[in-house]
Amino acid sequence: MNAPKVSVVVPVFNAETHLDRLVESLLRQSLPAGDFEAVFVDDGSTDGTAARLDALAATHPHLHVLHIPNSGWPSRPRNLGMAQARGEYVFFADDDDWFADEALERLYGYARANDADIAVGKMAGHGRNVARELFRTDQPDATLENTPLIDSLTCHKLFRSGFLAEHDLRFPEGGRRRLEDHAFVTRAYLLSKRTSVLAHYTCYHHVRRRDGGGVTATRLVPADYFARLRETLDIVDAHVGPGPLRDRLHRRWLRNEMVNRLRGKRLLDAPSEWLDQVAAEVRAIIRDRFAPGVAAGLPPLPRIVAELAGQGRVADLRRLAEWEVGVRARARLRGYDLTGSTLTVSVAAHLRSGRDPIVDAGRDGRDRLVLPVDGLDPELLDVTGALAQARLDLVARRQETGDEVALPVAVEARRVTDTAGATHVVHRGSVAVDFAALNSGRTEGAWTLRARIQHSGWTQDARLPLRVFCPADGAAPQVTDQRPDEEPGRWVRVRAAVRRLLRPATGRPGSTDR
CATH class of the missing domain: 2.60.40 (Immunoglobulin-like)
Structure with a gap:
């Protein structure tokens, strides 16, 4: 049997009530069923998910299921699914998202036409933020220098299997490990010989579930979360020397994972003790890891938030957040x-x-x-x-x-x-x-x-x-x-x-x- 063009790897946990849309979108793909496969990795579900997946696999030969003991996080299911995937390219999807009808065909064709290690397809967000500036125009040869690639760090992308194997790219495992996709995708971007951005077609629909479900939806533990963030900064620093590019890459985490947690409604909704811990972690990273040019390159308001966090002025951060929710x-x-x-x-x-x-x-x-x-x-x-x-x-x-x-x-x-x-x-x-x-x-x-x-x-x-x-x-x-x-x-x-x-x-x- 010929190897498929694309393998879609899906970690699944207790997804019985929300799996239909993803499955239906896979069955509607314009890429023929013989040209792609989906590998569902059931992470020890306790509802009817396992039986549902087995029934699907019995009916559709290009849908496969792997059952594993619960690991509690998507990293191990993704790694095991990647090891089992036979496709020339691998796409990582989540069980509550879905694909546009021509997504796999278009992404595969675009990746092959550009000889890309990574193809990044345009995403639509449903109740959650997705990168916007990155998808204004197609970018056949996108780099961290010439595009805002760093704004898109979820793993919902197409990766050449040989590229993943060559660099032993895997998701970090070990319990509930936050930012596992940041570590994986950042390293992939830095190692990729060619990354292509497909912006003219919305390929993937990224969803925030109304029930707030999903194993990654729980409130983060500040010390653990920012330790993982530091590890991702280590990946950047191992590949990019000091200077404007490193500052710009570091700025992505300062803006998104640090400053934005200390602004507006997100700050006001946070418990005081938890907020104090987050502010302390942010202050330490600004002091220990960032050159002056990192915060200096932020727009005015985020730069002010970073300055207040760096000075430990939590009361002023709250005062500013109360004002900002009215903007x-x-x-x-x-x-x-x-x-x-x-x-x-x-x-x-x-x-x-x-x-x-x-x-x-x-x-x-x-x-x-x-x-x-x-x-x-x-x-x-x-x-x-x-x-x-x-x-x-x-x-x-x-x-x-x-x-x-x-x-x-x-x-x-x-x-x-x-x-x-x-x-x-x-x-x-x-x-x-x-x-x-x-x-x-x-x-x-x-x-x-x-x-x-x-x-x-x-x-x-x-x-x-x-x-x-x-x-x-x-x-x-x-x-x-x-x-x-x-x-x-x-x-x-x-x-x-x-x-x-x-x-x-x-x-x-x-x-x-x-």
């Missing part, structure tokens, strides 16, 4: 035009905390964050340069599948003073979307539109009132304007001033000035 993006549709399959949207958006601006425009021409924390270096609060780097995207999301496409808006920033004397920085611009080509022409269904602002360390979305429906792939869209007859009263304090700036262009279908 929201506000967006206004200035107008739109539909010509054939092309929808042109003009939008304006800004960030604010409640009704207050987050930035103060000083008389000296410098813009500074307005934060409820004293004793900060004025240079940390200065966001004059950051405002020039702010981004505004129009994000189209397909409701049926979760496919998401971000389209950059040519943006200009203006300062508007409201009737109360507060100054808001408003970002405005327009973008044309060809729905015949959007998402590589896979447009059938309903689409929602959002404005996404990236500014000074925030990434915030605001829904726009347009809804788009495409009756078939590539068909001309139908647009519905869902704005109410009267504008909600939440804009009362800034409406008069902002309306002057956001006045839509006249003479375009759908343009209003409410």
Whole structure:
């Protein structure tokens, strides 16, 4: 029997109630059943999972099951599944996620065409964050230097089996070992001769279960978690010398696994004793492991959080988090035009905390964050340069599948003073979307539109009132304007001033000035 092109390895534990979607997606794959296999590794399930998997394997010859005593973590099942896999390439999936119909065929073809050791397919997140910037465009030869590869450290990727064997790449085992995928994927990136990013097709749907289940869903133990993080930093340091690249790679963990745990709702939801432990661990790593350039390269707000953590100012971190949960993006549709399959949207958006601006425009021409924390270096609060780097995207999301496409808006920033004397920085611009080509022409269904602002360390979305429906792939869209007859009263304090700036262009279908 010929070896399959792809082996999908799936660690499974008590998945009886949520396994269907993954299985159904595997059975729908455009890659013929004879060209791929799935290896389910049952990690000592205690429900009906084992019997369900055995029944599937009996019916579908390309689905295999391995039963093992419970290990308590995905690492050992993945390693055993990898050892049993016969495919030219291996993909690691989770039992509560699913594949798009053409995912395996497209990923395999892309990997072979580019002679890639690793192929990273675009992911859609359902209740959880996934990398976004990485998937703006296809990258046949992506590196840690030329793309934000380091933002995608889950193991849900295609790996060449010979590459894994050559470097003895395995997931670290030993109990409930956090960040096992970070250690595996980081080392793989650093050893790969070619990594290819497929961004034009959403391959994998990554899910946060509503019941909060999954063996990795429990609250982390700070000392153990950050010990594992240090081990991953060791992998980076063993391959990358001191300098800008190492700083940029280290910054990924400072931002995602450290600073983001000390911000907003995540901090406020944490027990005080646990938070104190996390803050102490973060402070120690900043002091012991990071060069000055690591924190210095963060956007303004995360850099301030890192500074407070480094100084052990936990009370100020809590005060800042209480303020930050009120920061929201506000967006206004200035107008739109539909010509054939092309929808042109003009939008304006800004960030604010409640009704207050987050930035103060000083008389000296410098813009500074307005934060409820004293004793900060004025240079940390200065966001004059950051405002020039702010981004505004129009994000189209397909409701049926979760496919998401971000389209950059040519943006200009203006300062508007409201009737109360507060100054808001408003970002405005327009973008044309060809729905015949959007998402590589896979447009059938309903689409929602959002404005996404990236500014000074925030990434915030605001829904726009347009809804788009495409009756078939590539068909001309139908647009519905869902704005109410009267504008909600939440804009009362800034409406008069902002309306002057956001006045839509006249003479375009759908343009209003409410």
